Amino acid sequence: MIIQTRDIGKSFGSVLALREVSMSVEAGKVTCVLGDNGAGKSTLIKILAGVHQHDTGSFLVDGSEVRFGSPREALDRGIATVYQDLAMIPLMSVWRNFFLGSEPRKGLAFDVATARRVAREELQAMGIDIRDVDQPVGTLSGGERQSVAIARAVHFGARVLILDEPTSALGVKQAGVVLRYIARARDRGLGVVFITHNPHHAYPVGDRFLLLNRGTSLGEYGKGDITREELTGLMAGGAELEQLSHELDRE
Amino acid sequence: MTVAPTVSSDERISKVGLARRLLIRPELGAVVGLIAVFVFFAAQSPVFRSPAGIANWLDPAATLGIMAVAIALLMIGGEFDLSAGVLTGTTGLILVTLATRYGFDVWTAMLAGLVVALLIGLANGLIVTRTRLPSFIVTLGTFLMLQGINLGVTKALTGTVQVSGLRRAAGYETARTIFAGTIEIGGTSFRVAILWWVFVTAAATWVLMRSRAGNWIFAVGGNEQAARAVGVPAARTKIALFMTTAVAAWLVGSILALRYTSVQANIGIGQEFIYIIAAVIGGCLLTGGYGSAIGAAIGAVIFGMADKGIVFLGWDADWFKFFLGAMLLLATLANRLVRRYAEEVKH
Ligand SMILES: Nc1ncnc2c1ncn2[C@@H]1O[C@H](COP(=O)(O)OP(=O)(O)OP(=O)(O)O)[C@@H](O)[C@H]1O
Numbered sequence: 001m002i003i004q005t006r007d008i009g010k011s012f013g014s015v016l017a018l019r020e021v022s023m024s025v026e027a028g029k030v031t032c033v034l035g036d037n038g039a040g041k042s043t044l045i046k047i048l049a050g051v052h053q054h055d056t057g058s059f060l061v062d063g064s065e066v067r068f069g070s071p072r073e074a075l076d077r078g079i080a081t082v083y084q085d086l087a088m089i090p091l092m093s094v095w096r097n098f099f100l101g102s103e104p105r106k107g108l109a110f111d112v113a114t115a116r117r118v119a120r121e122e123l124q125a126m127g128i129d130i131r132d133v134d135q136p137v138g139t140l141s142g143g144e145r146q147s148v149a150i151a152r153a154v155h156f157g158a159r160v161l162i163l164d165e166p167t168s169a170l171g172v173k174q175a176g177v178v179l180r181y182i183a184r185a186r187d188r189g190l191g192v193v194f195i196t197h198n199p200h201h202a203y204p205v206g207d208r209f210l211l212l213n214r215g216t217s218l219g220e221y222g223k224g225d226i227t228r229e230e231l232t233g234l235m236a237g238g239a240e241l242e243q244l245s246h247e248l249d250r251e
Numbered sequence: 252m253t254v255a256p257t258v259s260s261d262e263r264i265s266k267v268g269l270a271r272r273l274l275i276r277p278e279l280g281a282v283v284g285l286i287a288v289f290v291f292f293a294a295q296s297p298v299f300r301s302p303a304g305i306a307n308w309l310d311p312a313a314t315l316g317i318m319a320v321a322i323a324l325l326m327i328g329g330e331f332d333l334s335a336g337v338l339t340g341t342t343g344l345i346l347v348t349l350a351t352r353y354g355f356d357v358w359t360a361m362l363a364g365l366v367v368a369l370l371i372g373l374a375n376g377l378i379v380t381r382t383r384l385p386s387f388i389v390t391l392g393t394f395l396m397l398q399g400i401n402l403g404v405t406k407a408l409t410g411t412v413q414v415s416g417l418r419r420a421a422g423y424e425t426a427r428t429i430f431a432g433t434i435e436i437g438g439t440s441f442r443v444a445i446l447w448w449v450f451v452t453a454a455a456t457w458v459l460m461r462s463r464a465g466n467w468i469f470a471v472g473g474n475e476q477a478a479r480a481v482g483v484p485a486a487r488t489k490i491a492l493f494m495t496t497a498v499a500a501w502l503v504g505s506i507l508a509l510r511y512t513s514v515q516a517n518i519g520i521g522q523e524f525i526y527i528i529a530a531v532i533g534g535c536l537l538t539g540g541y542g543s544a545i546g547a548a549i550g551a552v553i554f555g556m557a558d559k560g561i562v563f564l565g566w567d568a569d570w571f572k573f574f575l576g577a578m579l580l581l582a583t584l585a586n587r588l589v590r591r592y593a594e595e596v597k598h
């Protein structure tokens with residue numbers, strides 16, 4: 001168990017964004033966080049990533065309680081986050097982006113040859129099919145950019161990879177590509193936190209499912225405890241969905 | 252950027268094509284412009300294409316080029332410096348004033364000028380990074396202040412608007428040989444400033460393409476937030492760029508002061524835009540994050556050629572301004588296409 005939260009809570013002024021949420025992240029497992037807009041998914045992972053601090057409950061990394069003051073502290077503990085608005089520079093090449101901020105050196109110089117080679121190798125190892133590491137990141141598709149960001153986090157020694165809605169802006173095919181890299185990162189032994197609206201994206205790769213609704217947890221399920229239909233039903237608020245299908249039937 | 256020959260080939264790379272790849276090099280427009288302008292003047296003026304003529308137009312290109320290259324780095328880093336032109340005057344005035352009125356030898360006087368330049372660069376950088384104000388406004392402020400100081404102090408000390416007499420100062424001859432001398436190549440004398448310009452361009456290119464700092468410069472100009480998020484020291488990078496520009500201004504100011512042995516108090520005013528224009532012709536985007544040092548150096552050559560070429564042809568010097576505007580417009584249009592290509596997102 002790398003990360004664990006116990007009855008964690010967070011409020012912004014009078015807004016109770018998160019209440020008594022418990023979850024866990026294991027090495028080599030994917031924990032999916034599902035919920036509707038405003039359910040508190042981003043708030044939860046921002047606590048894990050060191051952007052926010054929790055108000056109540058406890059947050060444990062490797063079994064001991066922590067409270068990160070900044071994203072840097074989380075990163076130093078091996079917790080890397082890939083946000084929707086990726087930390088990438090569109091006009092810079094893939095390999096320059098890949099090593100930005102952690103450039104390998106050879107004497108005084110930036111070891112360009114190594115950077116290019118390692119970037120290419122790392123992308124290949126993740127099965128990411130980039131035509132040319134010299135092309136500007138701006139010319140990559142959304143899915144390719146997510147994939148490069150994932151490969152970068154893996155390369156720089158992340159133990160836990162947090163992905164905030166990496167598939168929400170993508171088409172079916174592109175989303176599939178990103179899901180494959182999530183599985184690949186998991187196979188390399190990383191713990192993955194995967195946030196999504198979409199149970200159809202979560203179910204195939206997820207090992208545990210945390211369902212959030214209006215800031216509270218509807219429970220954390222193992223893959224064996226819940227079917228895809230039940231997951232979808234819970235997501236939409238069961239009864240409401242039945243009502244909806246009833247309505248649609250009559251037309 | 253060159254491609255390592257060991258790339259395991261992917262059939263889609265060939266579709267990108269060499270032509271397309273060259274097209275996104277920032278210097279491309281400048282190289283095309285360089286050839287066009289050279290052919291235009293060389294075809295009409297034999298003097299222009301003679302060694303003496305080349306030495307003649309390379310000279311203004313050199314002093315302008317040193318500044319254009321420094322400004323290009325700064326612009327790639329996402330900032331402007333409008334005080335750079337006047338600062339060449341300030342450093343020259345400090346050199347001549349200290350050496351002629353306060354008994355400094357030339358070297359100590361130059362060192363004093365360098366210290367002042369570094370402090371002004373530091374101040375520009377600190378104000379811009381701390382306040383997050385646009386550097387356009389901040390350096391417009393320093394520009395006006397320096398302009399005022401240059402004139403005010405010179406008038407107060409000499410009662411005129413120039414300081415002169417550097418020739419009599421100790422150490423003048425050596426300093427002149429190094430910064431403002433000439434070298435003979437095949438019977439034609441070329442200004443030493445040309446060597447400085449080549450050196451500055453080579454160093455800047457190395458920094459941009461082959462150093463960590465270069466990666467950071469592109470990154471802070473391209474997306475400062477994202478750069479900071481992955482641990483790039485954005486503020487330090489920008490401050491270093493402002494200080495580099497100031498050092499370049501000191502170098503050019505010293506070269507010109509040693510060459511003419513006197514400095515006008517209003518020197519350098521208006522030059523700041525010429526530097527920016529040369530950098531833009533060389534492929535720098537006004538929005539930052541893209542450009543090249545070699546491009547800016549080529550932009551400066553185009554200027555030198557047009558500046559002297561118009562004289563060789565016996566045209567009125569007013570045409571130079573027209574030419575300037577046309578080049579700038581063409582270059583910006585070309586750059587816009589490049590940026591569109593580079594940033595187009597395929598979903
Ligand atoms: N910095 C903040 N200040 C005040 N309220 C906030 C802040 N951040 C989030 N909230 C509130 O907390 C609640 C949960 O927000 P959160 O961003 O975690 O939702 P989400 O599940 O990520 O939604 P989405 O699917 O739309 O991204 C919302 O009601 C939101 O308005």
Ligand SMILES: [Mg+2]
Pocket residue numbers: 041042043
């Ligand atoms: Mg969210």
